[in-house]
Amino acid sequence: MREKDPNSRGTKGSKDLAGEPSSAGQDPRIGIPDDDDDPFKGSIIEEPDPSHAVEAAADDSELDFTGIATDDPPSDVTIDVDDEQGASQIPGFLLHTGENSIVAPIPRGVSQPLPKAAARPEPDAPRAMTSTTKRSSAAQLRHDLRTPFNQIFGYSEMLLEDAEEKRDEFVGAHVRQLLSDGRQLLAVIDELLDPKAQRPSQERLNRDLLFPLAHLRTHVERLVQIFKQNDRDDVSADVELIADAVQRLDEIVSGGAVNKILHASRPAPEPSQTSLPPVPSRPTSIARSSDTGRILVVDDNESNRSMLARRLEREGHTVQLADNGKSALHMLRSQDFDLVLLDVMMPEMDGYQVLEQLHSDDKFRGLPVIMISALDEIDTVVKSIELGAEDYLPKPFNPVILRARIGACLEKKRLRDRERAYVRKLRSEQERSEQLLLNILPRPIAERLKEGQRTIADVFPDVTVLFADLVGFTRMSEQLPPAELVAMLNRIFSMFDQLAEKHGLEKIKTIGDEYMAASGLPMPRPDHAEAMAEMALDMLAVIERFNAKRNRGVRIRIGLNCGPVTAGIIGTKKFAYDLWGDTVNIASRMESHGIANAVQVTEATYKRLRHKYAFQRRGIIHVKGKGALCTYFLVGRRPQKSAGSEQSDVKPAVIVTRHSANVDLSKPITMDVPARVPIIDDD
Numbered sequence: 165m166r167e168k169d170p171n172s173r174g175t176k177g178s179k180d181l182a183g184e185p186s187s188a189g190q191d192p193r194i195g196i197p198d199d200d201d202d203p204f205k206g207s208i209i210e211e212p213d214p215s216h217a218v219e220a221a222a223d224d225s226e227l228d229f230t231g232i233a234t235d236d237p238p239s240d241v242t243i244d245v246d247d248e249q250g251a252s253q254i255p256g257f258l259l260h261t262g263e264n265s266i267v268a269p270i271p272r273g274v275s276q277p278l279p280k281a282a283a284r285p286e287p288d289a290p291r292a293m294t295s296t297t298k299r300s301s302a303a304q305l306r307h308d309l310r311t312p313f314n315q316i317f318g319y320s321e322m323l324l325e326d327a328e329e330k331r332d333e334f335v336g337a338h339v340r341q342l343l344s345d346g347r348q349l350l351a352v353i354d355e356l357l358d359p360k361a362q363r364p365s366q367e368r369l370n371r372d373l374l375f376p377l378a379h380l381r382t383h384v385e386r387l388v389q390i391f392k393q394n395d396r397d398d399v400s401a402d403v404e405l406i407a408d409a410v411q412r413l414d415e416i417v418s419g420g421a422v423n424k425i426l427h428a429s430r431p432a433p434e435p436s437q438t439s440l441p442p443v444p445s446r447p448t449s450i451a452r453s454s455d456t457g458r459i460l461v462v463d464d465n466e467s468n469r470s471m472l473a474r475r476l477e478r479e480g481h482t483v484q485l486a487d488n489g490k491s492a493l494h495m496l497r498s499q500d501f502d503l504v505l506l507d508v509m510m511p512e513m514d515g516y517q518v519l520e521q522l523h524s525d526d527k528f529r530g531l532p533v534i535m536i537s538a539l540d541e542i543d544t545v546v547k548s549i550e551l552g553a554e555d556y557l558p559k560p561f562n563p564v565i566l567r568a569r570i571g572a573c574l575e576k577k578r579l580r581d582r583e584r585a586y587v588r589k590l591r592s593e594q595e596r597s598e599q600l601l602l603n604i605l606p607r608p609i610a611e612r613l614k615e616g617q618r619t620i621a622d623v624f625p626d627v628t629v630l631f632a633d634l635v636g637f638t639r640m641s642e643q644l645p646p647a648e649l650v651a652m653l654n655r656i657f658s659m660f661d662q663l664a665e666k667h668g669l670e671k672i673k674t675i676g677d678e679y680m681a682a683s684g685l686p687m688p689r690p691d692h693a694e695a696m697a698e699m700a701l702d703m704l705a706v707i708e709r710f711n712a713k714r715n716r717g718v719r720i721r722i723g724l725n726c727g728p729v730t731a732g733i734i735g736t737k738k739f740a741y742d743l744w745g746d747t748v749n750i751a752s753r754m755e756s757h758g759i760a761n762a763v764q765v766t767e768a769t770y771k772r773l774r775h776k777y778a779f780q781r782r783g784i785i786h787v788k789g790k791g792a793l794c795t796y797f798l799v800g801r802r803p804q805k806s807a808g809s810e811q812s813d814v815k816p817a818v819i820v821t822r823h824s825a826n827v828d829l830s831k832p833i834t835m836d837v838p839a840r841v842p843i844i845d846d847d
Contacts, residue, residue, distance in 0.1 A: 315408075342387065492506070538559040630723070633755055762797050766795060
């Protein structure tokens, strides 16, 4: 290299521009070793090598200035080159690194054209990206870049919160500077990767992206050393995690991904739109909610999962982690969660597929899901919301917004859970009320009441009415304690209720020790008389069983009658479903004029049942208000007639004598219990 005029802006000799000798292979910055493989990677230039300078200037690949720390724009300098083509000058720039400075050639395309002799043939230009491909690639790159930023900001914010709580200004000052550097770098990346922005020059790329990145890495590595030297193990581990994230960020940028996107054709710039002011990373006062929940974090990146888990646990939440969509669905089906933080881009099953699965399952309809991703394009947000996501958070997270969104989602979840609990309680109360109503009214009548009918009165032309009464109950009530008497009545009538349900009959009411039931209403049925006969015989059987088990002497009279009745509801508060008509009155007389442990029926009832049941004719009795009536005693079921054989004689289950003045009907008549005894629990 030839001597340059002292007044020129070039440089020569073995001294750097600060006037101090520079040691070969030694970088003046703390913690950043010199890279011998790259002459432009932060090393001090003592004797600029023309071949290196020209080759670097002509090289079409991206220059890596990782590790160069400067806050000033490059100074305009020139480098003298003496090669086989003769002497010439190439443009360079001046970098300030603390107390020292270095000179490096400017890559082609940044400021001045290179000498013709130094230029190398251009490689074959790659096929230009389409707008769709470029947009997709830029979105993917933003996702890849924001993932380490998310970790940098996440751990830094937690360190800063701890430092402020402990009033540790030493840590706080360093972390605040780290956050500031990171936010500036993120803003640059977002601006450079904006599809609507103009393609930046290489000079701006170096100044705005590579230099700040190198400065950030230097700062983090220095912090690691400082905290270790000061035995700050409580923070050094988190700073090392931040350093790992910065290293991954550096690898992405140094790998040429940014240049590949930036060198693609860009559309003409559009007028800038006013953007919202940035939300402060940490307000002066934050009222932490006492409401916490169970949160499932789903992210394929382990660092992201760990960082989110630590932050959420600091807020008091219970956190579970899943590394893919399938694991998340399995955990959701086996455990209860209040909120899901779901990453969009994951292998095997991405966040959209998980959302679709959750939305199609009614069990998870009320589970809030916040999508988290470095993809901040509007299409991604819209798709997430359309698939059922509650909210969307772009990486890196602002801790204030993250806390607010989580708090809002948990509050909505609590309100939904409370609403569901109220609905379940209301439904339970409604079912209970309906069941109580059904205990009073037949189901069809209850349905008509719920539909708003105020007056319900129906005529049924053909039904069977039963009355049953306990014989000697008045004397029994005088002998038994009240509690024991009521308990006995409750057991007996409960068994009768089971029989009524078994035979499809309608219990009408109980009056004292009297039980009333009807068959053929409110839904008509052709076999109403047969069903009531079965009921009567079973009632005799359960009374016999009750007496044998409890050593009681309870006796019962039963009366049946068939015919038309009027049925309806009376009352507005303690309303009741009741029957009226001559058929009801005669059925009551059949019971009151009967004998103990026997079933007395009218002649009309006898004619309906005589082919299936055995009867003994009682004869004519005088009924108050009705005069003389011919009645019969139901004594049992007729056996089925076998094919080819004659009807066999029936041995009656009840044997009574013809009514006469000499017969004392107040005394019980011996009766054989029917062979078929129903199993009714009387406990």
